[in-house]
Every structure is written in C-alpha cells, then in structure tokens.
Amino acid sequence: MHLVPSLLSLCQEAGQAICRHYYAPGDVEVKSKKDDSPLTRADLDSHVILRDGLKALSEDWPVLSEESSSEHKALRHAWSRFWMVDPLDGTKEFVAGNGEFTINIALIDEHRPVLGLLYLPLEHLAYVGLPGHFARRYALDNxxxxxxxxxxxxxxxxxxxxxxLVSRRHRDAKLRSCLDWLKTHWGEVERRNSGSALKFCRLAEGSGDFxxxxxxxxxWDVAxxxxIVEAAGGVILGLDGQPLRYNCRPSLLSPHFLTIAEPDNALWQRYLADHCK
Known part of the structure; x- marks a missing residue:
C-alpha cells in the first residue's frame, strides 16, 4: 500500500518520456530484437526510468525488465522477491499510432504477483491491484x-x-475453437479487440467477461x-486450471491462460472441465 504513490509518480515520469516520442513526428525509429519483436527509443527510455526508480524505491528487490540484458535475466532464478516490468507493453500499437499501450509493473513474491500496476500514458490512468486488499483505478488531474x-x-x-476480450493481432485456431464453444454453450458472443494489457484493465473494471x-x-505481459484481476474478483488460470506462477520455468514465455471475471459461474466450471487437464 505504501508503495503505490511512489509507483504512480514513477509511471507518470516514464509515461511522459514515452509520449514525447509518440507525439514527435518522425521520432519513432523501430529496430528488431532477436525474436523479431519491435524495439523503440521509447521502450529504452521508459526502461531506464523504471529500472532506476524501482532500485531507488527498494534496493533489496531486483528489477527484471523486458529490456534487461540477457546476463541480468539469467540471474532471476535466485530471486524470491523482485519487480517484473514491461516498460512499454504494446510496442506494435505504439508504432501503429493507435494508443493501445501500457506500462506494466508487478511485484513478484515466491512466484506470485502480490502487487500490479498498469499505466495508460495517453489517458493518465493507472490500474492498481493488491490481491486480498483492493483494486483501484487512479486518475491524474490537471x-x-x-x-x-x-x-x-x-x-x-x-x-x-x-x-x-481478445488480442487485436492474434487469430489462431484455438481461439476460434474457444469462441465456437462459447457460442454453443452461452449463445451470443461479442468479440472485443484491443492491444497490450488493456484487456486486463477492461475485465477488472467490469467491462469484459473473458x-x-x-x-x-x-x-511481464501478464503478471x-x-x-489486478485477482484483486478485482477474477482469476487468471493456466490450461491446467491453476493460477499462473512466475519465474518457475527455463524461459520467460508465459503459458497459455484464461482470464475469467466470474470464476464461480457454472459456464466457466464447464469450460474448465472440458478444456483444462
């Protein structure tokens, strides 16, 4: 709880750095990382601000950012508590100019996210969740x-x-099968596309079901x-039906998952029985 004001100020600073690039004509230079994902100066500027700010905020907790060096990432399995950061989630949306990008900060403790913050730089909004305590939407005034x-x-x-809620850029066979199952067992299904971690925000504030x-x-895209979703009353489950855990695998890739607003509803109990092993 006491960390939230400092985290909001830090995100505001990083968000301002991102917006300077976003609104500067011709300033968005895009490079490709080894996995062919895009990298911009906005990603790197935000990374430096968040890395240094989080270190100053809590010296004993390491910072694992998407833009950390591979050598630094290799140390992570020795950490029981650390910050997990995506300094600009939705870089493709940033480059496309549609505004659907966020700053993601999670505090991981013994493989679980115990605090989460998603900041929307263009809207000056922050979504904050402490599971078991509160879920809030913060707004910055003039x-x-x-x-x-x-x-x-x-x-x-x-x-x-x-x-x-679905990712704007992904249309795979598993998603189509899932949507077909929902249409069969529920009826009318409204598909809402968006980029980055915005989907978690929408679901946590009651604007989405699944x-x-x-x-x-x-x-770092999910933590x-x-x-936030757990603090707001929902769950995120892997396809084994269990909540996601972090820093447990050789890779930092997330397993596939299901985000559910009302986990006790019979529809989801049936879906989990049919699809989760």
Missing part, C-alpha cells in the same frame, strides 16, 4: 493530483452477450494484470 475509484469484475448477465490467450507472450 493539477497533478491522483484520485481513485474502487473497481471490481462483474457477474455474467444471462440475457446479454458474452463479452470476450480473456483467453493462446498465442505467445511473456511473463501485473493477474494481480
């Missing part, structure tokens, strides 16, 4: 002050379309969202 509202996931409405992910992403 005077530089933060205010907040509590947020929560919403139950399914029997006579309404099922709102399924977010399945069957395409590749990394742990902050998991903390």
């Amino acid at each position: 005077e530089g002050s933060w205010s907040y509202q509590s947020i929560a996931t919403q139950p399914l409405q029997p006579d309404s379309a099922l709102s399924v 977010y399945p992910r069957f395409s590749p992403c990394c742990e 902050a969202g998991q903390a």
